[in-house]
Amino acid sequence: MSFPLYFSRKIALSKDNKNNLSRVIIFIGRLSVALGIIVSLITVSTGFGSKKAIKERLADFSGHITVKSTRSNSSYNTSVLDNQGLEINKIKELPDVQSVQKYAMVTGIMRNEHNFAGVIFKGVGKDFDSLRFKKFLIAGTTPKITEQGYNNGITISQKVANDLHLKVKDSIVTIFSKTDQKPVYRKFEVVGIYKTDIKMIDDQFVIGDINQVRKIQDMKPNEAGGIDIFLNNIDDIDTVFPDVEKLIGYKNYAEKATEKYPQIIDWISIFDTNIALIIIIMLIVVVINIIMVLLILIIERTNSIGLLKTLGASNAQIRATFINYTLIIMIPGLLYGNLIGLGLLLIQKFLGIIRLNPENYYVSTVPVDLNPVAIISISLGILIISGLALIVPSYLISKISPVKAIKYN
Structure with missing residues (x-):
């Protein structure tokens, strides 16, 4: 010493x-x-x-990386993904990818005798990761999607539920507009209520059956408006993103969860x-x-x-x-x-x-x-x-x- x-x-x-x-x-x-x-x-x-x-929270709700058609670049009404060059199976095989789920979205208005609310109806398929979404649930559950027929169950945010005085098992009418056509009316049953604490999400999004969106948007069976890609670790987004871009084709584009809400x-x-x-x-x-x-x-x-x-x-x-x-x-x-x-x-x-x-x-x-x-x-x-x-x-x-x-x- x-x-x-x-x-x-x-x-x-x-x-x-x-x-x-x-x-x-x-x-x-x-x-x-x-x-x-x-x-x-x-x-x-x-x-x-x-x-x-x-x-x-942003990533667990809407995917760490989202793939959409370039035609739906600035709209919540998603256009059909182009399958040319889209290698979903190869994306699933990437080592840092945990799961992939398809979705389609359409905007609408929920209305009852108490109030009305503009919403984005996010239709999900049978590959929906309900376990990941479970952390957001404060009542009920998520719709059980089989893509066989049409499931009328929806999961809404606590904000929408409070505005419309809704609770689990209540019914609500939603109006969807279509270009040069009459509005489409759908009656849904509330099966769950969620809360993410992120205002941009809680103010708008409703989770439901992708077949409902397909019918409203005149989409074919098995078509999707986008895919959500979930990773094992959010810190790997920048590393995985270039690999995903190589597998989506030139008529689709990828977006990181960290870029989806730039103000946040x-x-x-x-x-x-x-x-x-x-x-x-x-x-x-x-x-x-x-x-x-x-x-x-x-x-x-x-x-x-x-x-x-x-x-x-x-x-x-x-x-x-x-x-x-x-x-x-x-x-x-x-x-x-x-x-x-x-x-x-x-x-x-x-x-x-x-x-x-x-x-x-x-x-x-x-x-x-x-x-x-x-x-x-x-x-x-x-x-x-x-x-x-x-x-x-x-x-x-x-x-x-x-x-x-x-x-x-």
């Missing part, structure tokens, strides 16, 4: 430190480190958690700036306090510095000793900061105590993402940056004269 590390451990663990005047300064230093860790952990975990939760993505991108800003502020506070601790320790132990110089210790060895000493002092702050920060995050993750307004934040509770890499990086980052920041003020030791230091009282 080197002399600076050995000596710094001896003085850091000495019982004398508990009774000297520096204990208040050491306590403040440790407190600032602990608070810096707590605030940084909460900021990073909730910030990244919110970004991930919102993206996953632009909003959550602000999180990165806020996270960086808060961490920088916390880091500055921690570094200033640790530098203060070092300077107080140097002033308090001037006699020891003079004695070490008299015994032949170099300025570099003494500087290293005090830097190590200060970093050792930080360790309890790091430990308590992590324990308290992770404890608070675990409570929020499993109990969801802090709630949000979904109309403003797209989630009803504060999401938490406990990423081990981020957690370890915060502690190591603060420790390393603090160590580097201590190098310059430690040069004050080289200005101390051994003769004057020994006389110093």
Whole structure:
């Protein structure tokens, strides 16, 4: 063991430190480190958690990647997918693809004696991933689609249900308009109510049988207006997207879930700036306090510095000793900061105590993402940056004269 590390451990663990005047300064230093860790952990975990939760909700409802016909580029009334060059089976075989489901959409108006609501009727087939959708259900279920005949069951959002005073097993008439033709009337039974907390979805979408849309849109059996592609991990979208584009033909186009609602993505991108800003502020506070601790320790132990110089210790060895000493002092702050920060995050993750307004934040509770890499990086980052920041003020030791230091009282 080197002399600076050995000596710094001896003085850091000495019982004398508990009774000297520096204990208040050491306590403040440790407190600032602990608070810096707590605030940084909460900021990073909730910030990244919110970004991930919102993206996953968008993707779990409408697919991580969606393939549509170029003719339905700007319309909710989907046009028929072109089968030329469309390799659905090969898309399913891509290693990062979990499932693929077809759909078709048409706009309509739901109306009853209470109110009316403009909706987008999303017809799904027998390959609909009801298990993935289950997380959104707050009542009832999703329609059991067999694509044999017509299923009149629909799952509506809580927003639409409240506007029209509907509950499970109620009936509702929906009007669909067709170009140069009379409106088409359909009577549906509400079999389920969902809530995604994303206003753009909850205000509009109704889940029903794809055969209903096929009939309204004069589509042939087995034709679809698009396909939703679900991946194993939302972080793989950018990697898988080019492979999907090669398998959809030139008359269709692919769209990422992160591009489907640009206003939401632009909003959550602000999180990165806020996270960086808060961490920088916390880091500055921690570094200033640790530098203060070092300077107080140097002033308090001037006699020891003079004695070490008299015994032949170099300025570099003494500087290293005090830097190590200060970093050792930080360790309890790091430990308590992590324990308290992770404890608070675990409570929020499993109990969801802090709630949000979904109309403003797209989630009803504060999401938490406990990423081990981020957690370890915060502690190591603060420790390393603090160590580097201590190098310059430690040069004050080289200005101390051994003769004057020994006389110093």
